[in-house]
Amino acid sequence: MNLPCLRIGLIEDNDDLRDELLFFLRHKGYSVWGAASAEAFWRELHRNPVDIVLVDLGLPGEDGFSVVQYLHNLARYGVVVLTARGGEQERLRGLNLGADLFLVKPINFARLDASLRALGLRLQRGAIGLEGSPVRMDDPHGQWRLEDDGLYVIGPQGQRLALSFQEFGLLKILMRSANQIFSKEALHDLLFQHADTMEVHRIEVILSRLRGKAKVQGASLPIRSVFGKGVVFTGPVQESAARTELR
Template sequence: MTAGQDDEHGKAPLTAGKELQGLRVWVVEDDPELLALGVEDLRWRGAEVLGLASAEALYRALAVGQCDIVVLDVGLPGEDGYAVAQHLRRSADIGIVMLTGRGSTHEMAHGLSLGADVYLVKPLDGDLLAAALASLRRRLRPAAPTVPVAHLAAPPASGQWQLQADGWNLGAPNGAVLALTSAERGFVRALLATPGQPVEREALIAAVTDQPWDFDPHRLEVLVHRLRARVRNGMGMTLPVRALRGAGYLWMREAA
């Protein structure tokens, strides 16, 4: 039974299920009808949902925002779901649920090997998807270790940008602290190791993935755009990173 349908006694549910309350889910599906139905059902269950029709639309959204879990159709136009899952696993710490009509053991093993956390076969029951999302939320690793609240109230002693909690938190001169994903951690650590000096794209890619030979350079741009937005929105500051045409990126030194 989907949201809004009558039950077997002819009565509609009185209240929406809220088992996914607060969970940010992005659904990538090229079939408009299936996308609309999926988005509606997940919203009814309390999730914050964004519907996207292609891998390109997903990458654009990731450049300016973030989610907790991506529900990804395998049969997308252009870049298929397998390739997308592989890119996401290397560039972002988010949950990945793959949906497909191809339910063979080989297909499922292939999707899981490329980075999917859950592999579900269509036609899909809404209750099953909701249960999978709720289970995945419980299993997702926290973005980063937290630091005591007392440490967040005052600016760093140096008054400079710095990494904290073994590099999992970025501290700003104004005292704000941002939890980093593993890819962001590698990127920032590489730049802060030589502030004021350019770091080549190849070196940065090697810092954010353990398979740099198979990493799409466009993912690095997505990571930088997303990190800029997170720093601006979450810390109230501008990330002091400059892109250098043909030479990578550099971390700009603070004024003396």
Template sequence: MTQKPHILLVDDERSIRDPLTSFLTKNGYRVTAAADAESARRTLNSSAIDMLILDIMMPGEDGLSLCRHVREKGEMPVILLTARSEETDRIVGLEMGADDYVVKPFSPRELVARIKTILRRAGAGAARETAPPTRAFLFADWALNTDDWTLTGADGVAIPLSTADYRLLIAFLERPRQVLTRDQLLDLTQGREANPFDRAIDNQISRLRRKIEPDPKSPSLIKTVWGGGYMLSADVTRS
């Protein structure tokens, strides 16, 4: 399955946000829309995002502050949406590390052309943003070594992990005690969306539980949150 670049669009104006979401989706992108910086931060924390398209002027936390936050975390591409009167903010945004800006009102086709150029340059979709290097995750009675994907129990015995096991476990370890939906887990582990009958994540959860749970039939580490998804109910230490 071809992985579509995942774009987070942040704009408080619904008259811009909704039609632009539709246009970008029709042009082959996966789009998550947010009306403010708070919602955007939640999405950034729970989903694998390839590019941020960000309005500068928003109520509450503005786009420049969110841009600064994103740039402190990594090199995710950022395009700013600005008004003609915001020249100083555009300059500040570029100095903060934004990759480009588009002045309102703008042509959606022009925006798509800029997205393609920046994603091609950044290689998004082939290599996602990663957290700062972590050599090991410690949780419950387990230690996961990220150098060689070795999962070791308290008895010192190493448990083999498949690629799917490792990606799923990392998604939980980077977000302990946070409820993750099936859609979010598919996005984080496979870069795709679920369909209504997709049970791939449920099957992967069952396999992982058999490897790490004291009693897979009554799981205490990876818990099911009815109507929500799954959650790792353990404290995690990085080393």
């Protein structure tokens, strides 16, 4: 991936802002095209591949959150949210669904340019390992094993992701029942058994931290958010981790 020639797709239903962004990004040397809706974006994507997608959340038809989640599940794109919804709840939801960056309108164009270049470099490093071979922590040929001092994927690369106690506890629940969807309320009850009140945002914060740690290493944790249902660990788990009891 040649960083000055990053390919970018833009989904923005505001015609004026879309035109401004397209003009600015092309001026900066990016190869970029735009769409006014998710539906138009999916049609164009088949003809014009991209490396990074800029997504507005408030779209007509399919909303931006759905686009972010689907793109993340494809595991081939950098995803940047551009939105006027600057609340903490929206930010956490966007990051939990797989967004790499969350930028609030009005957009600082200089910051956007710097963020895109940094993300492009991170994507390049994640796709080309130190030896020039692909590195993915959710390699389907490897397995995940949870140890007391961290999370390991068993495979030729032997990557390790260090965890806090709460991150360790949450992953133990999810990995013990891999491919089972847990509501965030259920996860809260299991992880914070003695809490007086239900604070689901604590689960969202832990998930966001986990994904952030993985992204720093150019990795993708096999944890998927299922809209309206909850969270599921979809990667292959070594048997010892599945049998481990939560302490």
